[in-house]
Amino acid sequence: MFESAEIGHSIDKDSYEAAVSELRQALLDAQFELKQQARFPLLILINGIEGAGKGETVKLLNEWMDPRLIQVESFVMPTDEELARPAQWRFWRRLPPKGRTGIFFGNWYSQMLHARVDGDIKDARLDQAIDFAERLERMLCDEGALIFKFWFHLSKKQLRQRLKALEKDPQRSWQISSLDWKQSKVYDKYVRYGERVLRRTSHDYAPWYVIEGADPHYRSLSVGRIILEGLQAALKQKDAPRRTPHAAPLVASLDNRALLDSLDLGQRLEKDDYHRQIAQEQARLAQLMRDKRFRRHAVMAVFEGNDAAGKGGAIRRVTAALDPRQYHVVPIAAPTEEERAQPYLWRFWRHVPARRMLTIFDRSWYGRVLVERVEGFCSQADWLRAYSEINEFEEQLADHGIVLVKFWLSIDKQTQMQRFQEREQVAFKRYKITDEDWRNRDKWDQYVDAVGDMVDRTSTEIAPWTLVEANDKRFARVKVLRTLNDALARALDRD
Amino acid sequence: MFESAEIGHSIDKDSYEAAVSELRQALLDAQFELKQQARFPLLILINGIEGAGKGETVKLLNEWMDPRLIQVESFVMPTDEELARPAQWRFWRRLPPKGRTGIFFGNWYSQMLHARVDGDIKDARLDQAIDFAERLERMLCDEGALIFKFWFHLSKKQLRQRLKALEKDPQRSWQISSLDWKQSKVYDKYVRYGERVLRRTSHDYAPWYVIEGADPHYRSLSVGRIILEGLQAALKQKDAPRRTPHAAPLVASLDNRALLDSLDLGQRLEKDDYHRQIAQEQARLAQLMRDKRFRRHAVMAVFEGNDAAGKGGAIRRVTAALDPRQYHVVPIAAPTEEERAQPYLWRFWRHVPARRMLTIFDRSWYGRVLVERVEGFCSQADWLRAYSEINEFEEQLADHGIVLVKFWLSIDKQTQMQRFQEREQVAFKRYKITDEDWRNRDKWDQYVDAVGDMVDRTSTEIAPWTLVEANDKRFARVKVLRTLNDALARALDRD
Structure with missing residues (x-):
């Protein structure tokens, strides 16, 4: 906050x-x-x-x-x-x-x-x-x-x-x-x-x-x-x-x-260090989720970030550690007809995990104060009240013992350009880049404001945001896994 | 409620x-x-x-x-x-x-x-x-x-x-x-x-x-x-x-x-009974206010009622029992300039009594849901939210040990007519009757609705309304004093 x-x-x-x-x-x-x-x-x-x-x-x-x-x-x-x-x-x-x-x-x-x-x-x-x-x-x-x-x-x-x-x-x-x-x-x-x-x-x-x-x-x-x-x-x-x-x-x-400017995006991890550390953290996650004390908990991990910041890759490094029966990945795109007929938070409530489960949100309820705010998909009054609604939502989750981790994967404009161009050149990555990505890029500064407001208003002791320096994918992936594990370990130790 | x-x-x-x-x-x-x-x-x-x-x-x-x-x-x-x-x-x-x-x-x-x-x-x-x-x-x-x-x-x-x-x-x-x-x-x-x-x-x-x-x-x-x-x-x-x-x-x-229809307005008190009982209750009130335990309390008594229902007479029977240093009577008319520059409840908050004091409100904050509602002096949204604002106000008073008694003095249409006519005929009472009184009378049914809503929404355990059958002034005065005394005695006994 x-x-x-x-x-x-x-x-x-x-x-x-x-x-x-x-x-x-x-x-x-x-x-x-x-x-x-x-x-x-x-x-x-x-x-x-x-x-x-x-x-x-x-x-x-x-x-x-x-x-x-x-x-x-x-x-x-x-x-x-x-x-x-x-x-x-x-x-x-x-x-x-x-x-x-x-x-x-x-x-x-x-x-x-x-x-x-x-x-x-x-x-x-x-x-x-x-x-x-x-x-x-x-x-x-x-x-x-x-x-x-x-x-x-x-x-x-x-x-x-x-x-x-x-x-x-x-x-x-x-x-x-x-x-x-x-x-x-x-x-x-x-x-x-x-x-x-x-x-x-x-x-x-x-x-x-x-x-x-x-x-x-x-x-x-x-x-x-x-x-x-x-x-x-x-x-x-x-x-x-x-x-x-x-x-x-x-x-x-x-x-x-802005808050995002204070990040040191130059942080990197060498290949050897990366492989060692990622394996270590993956093993630790598998261990933590098998811990008896985890029976009273669940995990919700939120991934937000710039386009091409490497959300997908980071998510795959998390799930690689786990038994498929233990987790769900929920990709958030435009709401379905059924979802549009309900209050905004409904489509996230329906995916709240049962105890012992981990649910990963690839984009999330923060869409309202990010893309919907910047693109004008909802009124200002709607996204302004969303901050308190989201805090209340997360408080209810935390009260139930759900461990909340929220990541903003941050890259700079130049890195994004390189990745966009790479995606356009590599055949199997081409599906990943659309006109919308280019349009979003034009609104870079508005997103910087929106992310700043979001973190200031919704980073709380019970559900803190972690800003992840993601110019280097290896650094980002290890930081994500380590943060997740630390949060989980703290929750188990508190019991 | x-x-x-x-x-x-x-x-x-x-x-x-x-x-x-x-x-x-x-x-x-x-x-x-x-x-x-x-x-x-x-x-x-x-x-x-x-x-x-x-x-x-x-x-x-x-x-x-x-x-x-x-x-x-x-x-x-x-x-x-x-x-x-x-x-x-x-x-x-x-x-x-x-x-x-x-x-x-x-x-x-x-x-x-x-x-x-x-x-x-x-x-x-x-x-x-x-x-x-x-x-x-x-x-x-x-x-x-x-x-x-x-x-x-x-x-x-x-x-x-x-x-x-x-x-x-x-x-x-x-x-x-x-x-x-x-x-x-x-x-x-x-x-x-x-x-x-x-x-x-x-x-x-x-x-x-x-x-x-x-x-x-x-x-x-x-x-x-x-x-x-x-x-x-x-x-x-x-x-x-x-x-x-x-x-x-x-x-x-x-x-x-309506709620008011359920009153038995035929209730009367003979002169002898009245004099005995009113003296008794006045002595009791004086006694209660000298009680040591009253040091932790104060009283706010609200008088509302039909025009010519006898509020003034009832108030005088209360104050007759008391040392003038112990009470204030606050007549509520149109707000002053200073009061209009403040939130609605401000002009009542300023008269909240200190401990050991009794304050009588001749009309009150209920004006908003009575005359202001019926006459359209405030918007519907304003008087609708007033019910909860009033309940919160009274809750704060009660939490502080203030004893709240609220009277609605009720007469029927015919009795009102007789009293209006009497006022017009008796020289020293003529100032008491105005064109406004006659206009209010035309809105009798709207007031019945407003009083019903008011009692339903603001009669609470901590601050109940007392409906007083006031066709007979003697009956009304004794009921007012007795209710006040009972409420005060209950509060002191609870300590």
């Missing part, structure tokens, strides 16, 4: 300053238009990792915009008056009215996360708090509110550096909260529960925006731009934005660095 | 037969149109009290409609295949395709209720199951499904009669499920948890319909009509009904007997 926010986004000073002056003016304009129309309030929720620039960003927003139209609220210790009333009262009394902006620090999300990390509440209570937040936001949006939820993120390493810097600065050391962030397990828990919260409460009408917080230029500009674009879109609507989906793309990377 | 389904609805044989032949033809037509369009599936969930006619009604629907286009699914014991997969798999595999109808017995609701009543799960797990059901139905409706949820109801007395009848009939005694319905506490629990489930899962796009099950004619005709009207409306839409709110009124009473 936080993958794209750990790749070291940054923006240099000159580009930043050039962009800011324009952004400020546009934000001010939008803010006054909001006041003039007075049709809906703007609510901004600030959450995330300690030291990731939450306070600084809000300070900056206040500088950029007219602070008289912004109320910054932080919900730290409740007052006597607040303690004498239901817990939600303090949020209600400080809601921004139509035409104005409220920035909520220490909101309902901070409170539930803090309590869960501290161990004051367990998962069931966390779920109830999540449920409360969902109902509240749904109601606010039904009433017209425009909501932005920001999660300021740092990788563990970035956090460590940041804490060191803060310690040395006596003026800022107060920023460290009561949670002891120096403890590595506080970070781990915060991220784990944070992921659960984000997964469940990200809706098309009030999505989470995850912002990498390490570089001040990058994070400030990102937040400013997201607010500006969303606000401008809402101001243009005739009616108040009653649960209107936010505009896509959801993660517009300002420095043009 | 089940008030309107315990008043003895019935339809005589002749009216029934006349209505049925027309209904059957219309249902068949709609069913074929559904098949022709093949744009969305129809899903009917069947739940409720044992012996309330669930099976009989479904049998009848199959007779009335073309059974080849209906699949009746009952989820009793899972098969081996189902047990080997996530619990939800069995529902997915039996979803009706577009153009067809699925009737689900023993669905997710039956399972969670059964488990909760049996004590297999606790409230937190029940809430998780509710959450699952909400997400599933939201997804299905987003995908276009048209969902009807029926709760077949019987009062405790009706159930007892029904069980006796079933016992004598060897052919039907198998219908009694594994829950021992002969135990009075099984009924109580089923109704209590059922209410929690209905309250949380009733959405405008997939509302619950509560059907009184005692009279076969009434229940069959009601279910048939509701399905027919909803289906016809959906077939007329251009697109599939993607979370389209169901049509109002929600509870169209076929025998023209």
Whole structure:
């Protein structure tokens, strides 16, 4: 869920300053238009990792915009008056009215996360708090509110550096909260529960925006731009934005660095190493699937990737290890008539494996947020809601003990060209290349955005994405098998 | 929540037969149109009290409609295949395709209720199951499904009669499920948890319909009509009904007997009795509010009712008992400018009392589903979603220990006329009567519907409605005070 926010986004000073002056003016304009129309309030929720620039960003927003139209609220210790009333009262009394902006620090999300990390509440209570937040936001949006939820993120390493810097600065050391962030397990828990919260409460009408917080230029500009674009879109609507989906793309990377760019596609494996390692991993897979403990489990392996990235070959290396009675390969093409008559996920539910089985999906339910999104085969509202539907689907699978592994096989544009040409020249490979492949290639950049959003929104602790560097087929195949085996071994060990 | 389904609805044989032949033809037509369009599936969930006619009604629907286009699914014991997969798999595999109808017995609701009543799960797990059901139905409706949820109801007395009848009939005694319905506490629990489930899962796009099950004619005709009207409306839409709110009124009473008709408005209190009793109850209220245990509580008392039903007089009899520092009376008229700039419930949240206080609302948040509904001051979608928003609001209050009492003061049309005329004749009462009162009177029947829906959808264990027979002011005042005192005493005793 936080993958794209750990790749070291940054923006240099000159580009930043050039962009800011324009952004400020546009934000001010939008803010006054909001006041003039007075049709809906703007609510901004600030959450995330300690030291990731939450306070600084809000300070900056206040500088950029007219602070008289912004109320910054932080919900730290409740007052006597607040303690004498239901817990939600303090949020209600400080809601921004139509035409104005409220920035909520220490909101309902901070409170539930803090309590869960501290161990004051367990998962069931966390779920109830999540449920409360969902109902509240749904109601606010039904009433017209425009909501932005920001999660300021740092990788563990970035956090460590940041804490060191803060310690040395006596003026800022107060920023460290009561949670002891120096403890590595506080970070781990915060991220784990944070992921659960984000997964469940990200809706098309009030999505989470995850912002990498390490570089001040990058994070400030990102937040400013997201607010500006969303606000401008809402101001243009005739009616108040009653649960209107936010505009896509959801993660517009300002420095043009996408998650996929962070891969080192140069990784290779020599022939000898490959043969040794692949045989080893295949034997390990066969072993794991014969393990007694596997009786309580099943595996679903999802293969997505660029055209010609080598999905088929990788799948064959997995199945080569197995008894044909133990696995199914489900190739996903256009839905059948029967499938079109059912809800989108139906055609994947029907292939959910029974215990002890492994099912491989050659393309999958992610088609909705990849090809269907890029090609416009479904509406934006449809693919936007698909992220949460998919997360819920996978949660149900994981709850049942199904081990989920999801691979994106990634190659660069040049490698794809070589493979396309090769396919056209070799007789028995010619069936593999179609006009559609060439058309998809034209939409390369749109796919890069779609993959970034997909990984950010659906890579979860229970069902993480593995990005596979696939310029070298040997490297890719071994990585696939090893990842699969590791996931399976972890699941069996957890029992 | 089940008030309107315990008043003895019935339809005589002749009216029934006349209505049925027309209904059957219309249902068949709609069913074929559904098949022709093949744009969305129809899903009917069947739940409720044992012996309330669930099976009989479904049998009848199959007779009335073309059974080849209906699949009746009952989820009793899972098969081996189902047990080997996530619990939800069995529902997915039996979803009706577009153009067809699925009737689900023993669905997710039956399972969670059964488990909760049996004590297999606790409230937190029940809430998780509710959450699952909400997400599933939201997804299905987003995908276009048209969902009807029926709760077949019987009062405790009706159930007892029904069980006796079933016992004598060897052919039907198998219908009694594994829950021992002969135990009075099984009924109580089923109704209590059922209410929690209905309250949380009733959405405008997939509302619950509560059907009184005692009279076969009434229940069959009601279910048939509701399905027919909803289906016809959906077939007329251009697109599939993607979370389209169901049509109002929600509870169209076929025998023209509304909940309010079941009141005995002839109840009176003689002057002497009144003075004795009112003094007694006033003293009791003062006592209760001085009770130490009241420190953990507060009271919110809501007064709604017909114009000239005597709300003001009743309120004064309550406050007469109290120290002015202990209570507030909040008269609700048109919202102020500040209030109009906030979500609907904001102007009530601001008056939520602190602990130890009593706040009386002279009219209330129920305005949305009464005057705003009837006068068209808000859209249908707005007042339809208000029921769940109000229930959630009141749940938060109750969770905090606030005692909620809600009164509907009911008078008949003739009594209202007498009081209007009296007000016009008595100088110091003249300010009390306006043209608006006369206009409201013209909409008497619409208010009867609105009050019925309101009580059915918002009278809950944690915040029940009390219908007050108010033709006789003395009777009404004593009933109000006594109800308030009883509720308060119960809350203190629970601590």
